[in-house]
Amino acid sequence: MATVLVVGGANVDVVAQSTGSFTAGTSNPGRTYSSAGGVGRNIAANLGRLAxxxxxxAxxxxxxxxxxxxxxxAAASVDLTHSVTxxxxxxxxxxxxxxxxxLVGAVSDMKAAESLRAEHVPEQVIATAAYVVLDANLSAEVLEHVCxxxxxxxxxxVIDPVSVPKADRVARVLKAGPVHTITPTRTELVTLTGEDDLAGGVAALHDLGVGRVWVREGASGSTLFTAEAKxxxxxxxxxxxxxxxxxxxxxxxYVHALITGHDDVTAAKHGAAAAYLTITSEHTVRPDLSPALIEQVLKEQE
Structure with a gap:
């Protein structure tokens, strides 16, 4: 199987969860814990778990x-040869x-990811990848360079816009080359395109050379838009x-399914199954995630 290159953020997640409903402006009883995180790092670790x-x-x-x-x-079988300290x-x-x-709210400090430079991402590493996955924790310079x-x-x-403030970086580099898939939320889509209307936003991204717009809608699921179908x-x-x-x-x-020969819609369903497995686990990257476990969930949904 060919290699997937992920370029993105790596950070430690500190999570605080209230015991009951969250009341703003005061202390809430609950628990706290920490784990390895970062959008790019998490995607890479999940890919490693999926072999x-x-x-x-990073x-x-x-x-x-x-x-x-x-x-x-490294314990998730991810190659860190080209990462930097x-x-x-x-x-x-x-x-x-x-x-x-x-999620009630969050604060991220991603100065390290924003300090990654174009020269840290060698052309040969990009050219020999089967897919490249980017997250918008990177600077616009690095996003443009890789694209x-x-x-x-x-x-x-494949690009994950990460958040509304950071989606603006992606909007500025979409003309650097065609994008296979972008995965915005509704609000990130507005930032990317300036279009309040869902259909208009999707059409604007297609016009910019984005092949697949996979809009994430939380508990409502997701919608995959290609030029031919929704x-x-x-x-x-x-x-x-x-x-x-x-x-x-x-x-x-999603990327694992694509690289193993599945079509776009089936790949998106694999993604939904992996999301389900993750939110029913205490872990940000589920340690026992595997292709077999995803297939099991999909069969249970038939």
């Missing part, structure tokens, strides 16, 4: 967080969840324990 040869290019800080991130990512603190992400596991070189070598690119993929009903990492698992399972 996809995966290379991650920036680690020169601190204990960085050591932990490196060790846990910078003389700065590692990235961090603080998430507040309510008693049901839904341009991937286009020159005809390597398909397919809604329902979310699998779940007893939610933690929503953190669900989108990362979706992206990884």
């Amino acid at each position: 996809v040869p995966t290379t991650l290019i 920036a680690f800080g020169n601190d204990t967080f960085g050591e932990r991130l490196y060790a846990e990512t 910078l003389n700065m603190p590692s990235g961090s992400y603080l998430a507040m969840l309510d008693g049901t596991g839904e 341009r070189l991937a286009a020159a070598s005809r390597v398909p690119v 397919t809604h993929v329902a979310a699998i009903t779940a007893d939610v324990r933690n929503v953190t990492g669900a989108g990362d698992a979706m992206a990884a399972a």
